[in-house]
Amino acid sequence: MPSVSSSESGSGRPVRPPLWRDGDFRRLWVGQSVSQLGEHAALLILPLFAVLTLGAGFGQLGVLRAVGQAPIPLLSLFVGAWVDNWRTRTVMVPADVGRSLILVAVASAALVGRLGLSALLVAAFAVGALSVFFDVAYQASLVRLMSRDQLVRAKSALEGSRSAAQIGGPALGGALVSLLSAPVAAVSGALFFALSFLSIRRIRHREPVPERKRHPPRIWRRIGEGLRFVVGDPTLRTVCLASAAFQFSFAAVMTLYLLFLPRELHLSGTAIGLSLAATGPGALLGSLLAARLPSRFGHGAVLVSAAALGDGAFLCVPALHGSPAVTVPALLAAGFVFGAGGQLVTVTVMAVRQAVTPDGTQGRVAATITFAGMGLSPLGSLFGGFLASQWGLRAGLLAAVAGMTLSPVLMALSPLARLGRSLPAPASPPAGPPPHHLRVPGRRGE
Numbered sequence: 291m292p293s294v295s296s297s298e299s300g301s302g303r304p305v306r307p308p309l310w311r312d313g314d315f316r317r318l319w320v321g322q323s324v325s326q327l328g329e330h331a332a333l334l335i336l337p338l339f340a341v342l343t344l345g346a347g348f349g350q351l352g353v354l355r356a357v358g359q360a361p362i363p364l365l366s367l368f369v370g371a372w373v374d375n376w377r378t379r380t381v382m383v384p385a386d387v388g389r390s391l392i393l394v395a396v397a398s399a400a401l402v403g404r405l406g407l408s409a410l411l412v413a414a415f416a417v418g419a420l421s422v423f424f425d426v427a428y429q430a431s432l433v434r435l436m437s438r439d440q441l442v443r444a445k446s447a448l449e450g451s452r453s454a455a456q457i458g459g460p461a462l463g464g465a466l467v468s469l470l471s472a473p474v475a476a477v478s479g480a481l482f483f484a485l486s487f488l489s490i491r492r493i494r495h496r497e498p499v500p501e502r503k504r505h506p507p508r509i510w511r512r513i514g515e516g517l518r519f520v521v522g523d524p525t526l527r528t529v530c531l532a533s534a535a536f537q538f539s540f541a542a543v544m545t546l547y548l549l550f551l552p553r554e555l556h557l558s559g560t561a562i563g564l565s566l567a568a569t570g571p572g573a574l575l576g577s578l579l580a581a582r583l584p585s586r587f588g589h590g591a592v593l594v595s596a597a598a599l600g601d602g603a604f605l606c607v608p609a610l611h612g613s614p615a616v617t618v619p620a621l622l623a624a625g626f627v628f629g630a631g632g633q634l635v636t637v638t639v640m641a642v643r644q645a646v647t648p649d650g651t652q653g654r655v656a657a658t659i660t661f662a663g664m665g666l667s668p669l670g671s672l673f674g675g676f677l678a679s680q681w682g683l684r685a686g687l688l689a690a691v692a693g694m695t696l697s698p699v700l701m702a703l704s705p706l707a708r709l710g711r712s713l714p715a716p717a718s719p720p721a722g723p724p725p726h727h728l729r730v731p732g733r734r735g736e
Contacts, residue, residue, distance in 0.1 A: 314435060314495045315444060321489035322428045323451035325386055328482025329421050330459025331466065332393060333358065334566075335475050336414050337548060338467045343400060344407055352545050352675025354407075356668035358414035359541065363665035365422045370657020371512040373423075378431035382490050385424035389417050390483035397476040422660075429644075429656040435495055445641055452636070460544075465563035516654025525646055526659065528704035529639055532697045533663030536601070539693030541670030543604065546678055546687040554683050555610060555617050565621040572629025579630070580637035590701075590709035593638055597698035600631015601691075608688040642706075645713035 310316065333355075340354050373381055396413050399405040432444055466475035520526045551557045551565065576596075583592045603624045610617045647655045677686030701707055 314493045317489045317493050318428070318431060318435065319447055319451065321382070321386075321486040322448055323455065324482045324489070325382075325424060325428075325486035326452045326455035327459050327462065328389065328479050328486070329417075329424070330455050331463035331475075331482065332389070332417055332459075332479045334460040334463035334548075335393075335467060335472065335479055336396070336410060336417070338464065339396070339400065339405070339472045339476070340407065340410055341548070342467065343405070343472055344410070349675050349679065350407060351549070352672045354411060354414055355541065355545055355671035355674075357411045358418045359664065359667040359671060360415060361419040361422050362667060363661055365419060366426065366657045366661035366665065367513045367516070367654075369422050369426045370516060370654040370660075373426050373430050373657075376427075377496075378427040378434065379490060379493055381427035382424050382431070383487055385420040385427070386483045386487035386490065388420045389424075390480040390487070392416050392420075393476045393480035393483070397473040397480075400473045400476070425660065426657050435493075445637075445644055460566055462567070464566045468558070468563045512654065516651060516658045519647075519651060520655055520658045520662075523646060524705045525642060525709070526655065528701060528706040529643060530659055530662035532597075532700045532704075532706075533639075533659065534666050535700060536597075536694055536697035537663050538666040538670040538673070539690050539696070541667040542674030542677065542690035543687065543694065545671050545674030546683060546690055547607075549678060550607075550683045550687055551621075555614070557614055557618070561614055561618055565618060565625060568622040568625030569629030569632075572626040572631075573633040575626075576630040576633025577637060580634050583634070584638050584641070585711050588710045589638055589642055589713070590707040593635055593709075594698050594702045594707050596631045596634040596638075597701060598631075598695070600628045600635065601694040601697060603627035603631070604691045604694065605688075608684045608691065641713060642709065 336358065337351055337354055340351055344350075392413050396405065396410070399409060428448070432448055463475060463479070466478050470478065520530060551562045557565070606620065607624055610620055643655065643659065674686070674690060677689060680686070681689065
């Protein structure tokens with residue numbers, strides 16, 4: 291059986307070349323970046339299908355967004371425990387292929403007039419489920435692929451592109467629908483997943499994974515270990531709570547926002563896409579700041595201030611009135627500040643989370659935090675539809691945006707706010723059976 295590398299570091303990992311000269315890292319980064327862009331573009335393409343093609347109302351749009359987000363609470367914990375026992379490329383490649391085929395099927399059904407809301411709900415759930423597999427796997431993949439001294443820079447690169455896609459992907463989706471039509475936009479989204487597949491499948495590194503025992507620990511036990519580790523660590527516990535508050539409110543905001551821009555501000559599809567796209571340059575600025583500010587001012591201070599500034603920028607949106615000449619520049623400014631703050635928070639939180647998490651627990655901790663943070667998104671989407679129907683778009687949007695500001699408040703009142711310039715050391719791994727020996731999987735185990 292071939293070895294991982296002819297030379298290894300003291301930790302047992304292969305010695306890797308400098309980060310951007312490492313072909314495997316570049317393939318992972320390209321694949322992850324375009325996959326995340328496709329994923330978050332699809333989050334807007336499918337709802338706009340419902341609004342523009344099927345004439346969906348408040349409640350139907352909320353249900354569609356909730357169904358697309360439902361796999362996060364339903365699957366995250368199981369996927370995290372499962373990924374810790376598999377080669378991550380084996381998970382990511384099929385996830386890309388599946389999502390690409392689903393979007394092509396949606397576009398084809400729309401073009402022949404056979405796309406209904408029920409089919410769109412099934413597609414949204416399937417894309418969401420495969421995205422859970424991909425997102426948990428790529429986070430574990432980085433830790434297995436890179437040496438410890440490269441991990442911080444590698445995390446910053448991957449999480450920077452992920453955050454940019456999370457913020458800029460919906461803007462791209464809106465622009466594609468506006469400029470090309472919803473079916474063509476769906477095919478464009480499928481191309482992103484195809485490009486990710488082509489890049490990730492070319493990774494040559496045969497990563498070590500835990501050997502599968504004949505009688506492995508029950509999956510509930512492995513999930514419990516991850517949950518206990520996160521709950522027992524004050525830093526990770528705060529990340530969960532702040533993320534849950536933000537994601538619930540943000541899901542409500544996006545449901546209302548997609549209705550507010552065309553129906554209250556009377557913006558065209560092009561203007562909506564432009565307004566959403568402003569978060570992209572902001573995210574780029576946030577990525578640059580994330581590489582400098584935490585080491586200068588402290589991770590805690592940067593987290594609290596960036597979250598407060600980014601979330602607070604949207605408080606002006608419900609008050610906007612008038613012609614697009616007035617409202618669009620204001621939306622661009624709010625989106626830019628929100629993108630910069632959100633990117634800075636996401637990259638910094640990810641660096642802190644991975645720094646305090648032992649290597650063998652990365653998948654379960656990532657899944658636990660995803661479950662706690664994103665698990666409330668389906669309820670937030672439904673709540674956004676409820677606010678629109680009961681309070682109206684303006685009042686409902688104001689309430690949802692105000693809810694986002696709870697996240698920096700929770701961080702400010704916690705030990706997370708006191709983190710200094712240096713990242714914390716890894717905590718002790720969760721209690722459990724002795725660690726397995728590592729092996730390089732053969733083709734059958736892939």
